[in-house]
Amino acid sequence: MTSKDAPHDNFTVLVGVIGGSGLYHLDNLTFVEKVNPETPWGYPSSPITICSLPSGSKIAFLARHGHHHSIAPSAVPSRANIAALKSLGVRVILAFSAEIAPGSFAIPTQIIDRTKGIRPASFFEGLKIVAHAAFGDPYSVKLVRWLEVRVEKALADEGRGVALHKDKCIVCMEGPQFSTRAESIMYRAWGGDLINMSALPEAKLAREAELSYALIATATDYDSWRPHSEAVTAAEVFKTLQDNANTSRHVAAAVLEDLHAAALDGDILTEDKGSMRFSIMPRVGEQDQEDIKKLAFILPDYFTPDNVAN
Numbered sequence: 001m002t003s004k005d006a007p008h009d010n011f012t013v014l015v016g017v018i019g020g021s022g023l024y025h026l027d028n029l030t031f032v033e034k035v036n037p038e039t040p041w042g043y044p045s046s047p048i049t050i051c052s053l054p055s056g057s058k059i060a061f062l063a064r065h066g067h068h069h070s071i072a073p074s075a076v077p078s079r080a081n082i083a084a085l086k087s088l089g090v091r092v093i094l095a096f097s098a099e100i101a102p103g104s105f106a107i108p109t110q111i112i113d114r115t116k117g118i119r120p121a122s123f124f125e126g127l128k129i130v131a132h133a134a135f136g137d138p139y140s141v142k143l144v145r146w147l148e149v150r151v152e153k154a155l156a157d158e159g160r161g162v163a164l165h166k167d168k169c170i171v172c173m174e175g176p177q178f179s180t181r182a183e184s185i186m187y188r189a190w191g192g193d194l195i196n197m198s199a200l201p202e203a204k205l206a207r208e209a210e211l212s213y214a215l216i217a218t219a220t221d222y223d224s225w226r227p228h229s230e231a232v233t234a235a236e237v238f239k240t241l242q243d244n245a246n247t248s249r250h251v252a253a254a255v256l257e258d259l260h261a262a263a264l265d266g267d268i269l270t271e272d273k274g275s276m277r278f279s280i281m282p283r284v285g286e287q288d289q290e291d292i293k294k295l296a297f298i299l300p301d302y303f304t305p306d307n308v309a310n
């Protein structure tokens with residue numbers, strides 16, 4: 001089934017969750033089945049778990065680094081991940097990622113790209129069809145605002161005292177090594193509040209696929225900008241990873257039911273749906289059939305093999 005013909009009812013998988021470091025499953029939800037859709041960009045990081053919410057609505061869960069964390073940030077098959085979720089009918093993605101200021105959660109609104117150009121970052125790469133997606137607001141603003149209120153409530157209800165930070169800027173670095181102290185200080189001077197290795201290209205690809213996408217960053221460390229503290233190590237990150245993952249599962253369970261209903265209603269989707277219509281450069285009749293076939297997988301409204309919609 002393509003995303004175009006997916007029926008939009010309670011049984012459609014409208015919401016996808018991408019789990020980052022430490023969050024490899026949502027076993028507080030009911031397991032339904034595992035699926036592993038092949039996309040024109042290959043297979044996703046791991047088979048996707050379909051889970052059922054108490055109402056019976058379904059969501060899709062994908063472990064970004066694989067179920068056993070065998071995929072480094074630079075090697076995550078982000079195009080296959082986003083395309084696979086879209087092919088299941090997903091319209092909204094809630095992503096989780098591990099970051100700075102241990103134990104607290106943040107929903108960023110901005111990104112600074114410090115990846116090195118080695119990750120395929122566009123569905124249009126290598127094709128003869130050029131597109132320039134708008135990315136000034138890299139996360140879906142409506143979805144971010146919708147989430148802020150609910151995540152804050154879920155954290156308060158959990159009672160562990162986890163704070164939620166809003167309107168933060170996340171730096172996405174290439175890795176796999178952590179930053180030097182000089183880089184860490186520079187990122188702070190640039191306005192970076194959080195740092196990870198996975199925010200991109202996921203957010204860019206979600207935008208190209210017209211998916212509403214927001215990130216819940218779960219802080220693990222202070223990186224390396226504090227002059228009298230140790231620079232970050234993986235051991236320090238692992239200390240908070242388990243607690244953060246438990247809180248992430250609690251937050252996911254608390255918001256997913258309403259998120260499914262909001263996606264069904266469609267209001268939180270309006271800024272993303274249709275956003276690529278005027279981003280695609282060559283006009284009808286000048287596009288390659290093979291390219292059209294590939295792009296039909298993620299943008300069926302604009303690309304139909306042998307019959308290109310305008």
Ligand SMILES: CSC[C@H]1O[C@H](OP(=O)(O)O)[C@H](O)[C@@H]1O
Pocket residue numbers: 019020021022064065073096097098099195196197198199234237
């Ligand atoms: C395990 S520390 C570095 C690793 O953790 C973060 O992963 P994710 O964002 O997928 O939760 C960070 O981006 C690095 O990939």
Ligand SMILES: Nc1ncnc2[nH]cnc12
Pocket residue numbers: 098099100173178179195196197220221222223224232237
């Ligand atoms: N300090 C850090 N830098 C980059 N990625 C991270 N993931 C978790 N902590 C990180």
